[in-house]
Amino acid sequence: MDFLIFQVPMLTLQAVLDGLLLGVLFALIAYGMALQWGVMNIINIAQGDLVILGGYIAYFMYLYGIHPAWGVIISPIIMYFVGVIIYKLVINKVVDRDLFISILATFGISILFMQLMNFAFGADVVLANSGYGTTMLFDNSVTLPNSKIFSAFISIVFAIGLVIYMKKSKLGRAIRATAQNARAAKILGVDTEKVYAATFGINAALCGVAGALISITFTIHPYMGLPYTIRSFMIVIVAGLGNLPGVAMSGMGLGVFEEFADYILGTEFRIGSVFLLLVLILVYRRFKLSRKREYLK
């Protein structure tokens, strides 16, 4: 094997660290997807586009001279309302329907968002420069941008905050009750319509946080949404709905996988390898379940 990564052991460490920090972000997006999937039984293809939209909010703050890190607070607030509006316009009509309907409808939203963002923000690859500098480790052989550490830290804070919110608050309890049995929750006086709207809003807000962090650490582009959707879908099916440690673990695992794919196969195959991994995971689970005469539900 004459790959560079096997000759330089420090590169392996670099890839693992990069992957872990990236994976935390993926896990945050996947958490939102697991939430809405579990509660509303909706697969949101527009998830990645919400992320990118959140990123553009932070980017615009950066353009107008505000430090993009504030986007972590502003972006989710705006995105919450975007999410609620999307819910009121489209999602509430597909909640009780076939899952394919929701996939297709959100695919439509995704295409719409892509193009609107393309109009509004242009087709350039942009990033919001946070000016955080870099940390050098191990004799300057491993470089870690501070923005990545910052983004991983903020993601963890938001994830833990949300977990506590879901456990303790009234709305959190209502959301969990609706996820368990929407009909029973309705009978017991939970306004499920409101809960659904709030769930979709919270999901969009999480996407907003993740997007703002991505615009600081990586780059954003109007058409980059779909890979984020696929990644979060993959993380959710590997971890299972409602398994938060699993989401975090598989998110970081995916991050590390991507970094290694990047080094070994080359950057041009990075996105392709993510999509192929999705296919492989699904096929693996299908064969595993088919031994028990079951299938993925």
Add this chain to the structure above:
Amino acid sequence: MNKNIILYGAILIFGIAAPFIFPAFKVQLSILCILIILAITWNVQGGEMGYNTFGNILFYGLGMYLCASVQVGMFFPLGEWTEGGGEKTFVHTPAQFFQGFAVGLAVAAVVPAIIAGLIGYSILGLRGHYFAICTLGLGVAAGEISGGIEIIGAGQGFTTPPFPNVDRLEARGEFFYFCSFIVLVFTFLAVKAIYSTRFKLVLNAIRDNEDKAEAMGIQTMKYKIIGWMISAFFCGLAGGIMGGLVGYIDSTDVAFDGREMGVFMVLMAILGGKGTLWGPVIGATLFHIFKEGFWTFFLGWQYVALGVLIVVIVIYFPEGIMGWLREKYPERFGEVVDEADRKAQVTLK
């Protein structure tokens, strides 16, 4: 029956005469034929079998690349051709062009079908939305990966052999139009023949309840794979012709164009009515007219319109035109209507 023959005859005559009646729209008409083929093939899977796929674009793009590669590779070294980009150092003689195109089309049809058969066993074991997302992943992965392969042009694309210089200027458009029209007729007749056999009933049984179908002793997996192979066969053919027609193949924008073609074929079939023979044809025709109008007059806003159209069709019109007609005139579809029963149901609701 007699009425049907007149109808088919009229459509056939119109199809043959169309390029001479509307000489300016030959390319549009050819694309219409391709779109109808794609909608019909998607319907075999999504409509009749209930396996909603976003991944038939895989076979379409594969057919496109295969047809062009074979057409070039039969006579010239493929690597040098793609390296040359738009500059043509080799020129096909007419005989070479047509010979290569014919062989290329055959390869473009057969290889995707074989690939569908090979991967079918793994992928068709998934159900519902897992299948949809998995095939979506397959389509995008194919686009990304083919964009990194040098011999088929990688990121810079692949120009298909230019049409040979024959005396008539019109020849290129007519050639591709008749190619696509003949394939369309062939596809339609083949699918119609398939739909009149037990095979269609099996597919419908799988759609309605796969577990029960299996319990009744149907080897569902076998039928699912055959259904997918049929889809892939015609998708590959359509892709091969489209490659020649467009003249330029790019991995993510032309061949594995999940954002356009991949969605179009789903949308057209749903617009016309899933699970009907004529639905995809009607849906594709209407969609193409709408699309061309929009693409011409509101350039730039087409994806916005497409997104809105998808949402509106999916939410408010999921049964499609044929489904709506069926609801309105059930007698025409051979359903026996008990008037009293029908009214009773309405009042109950």
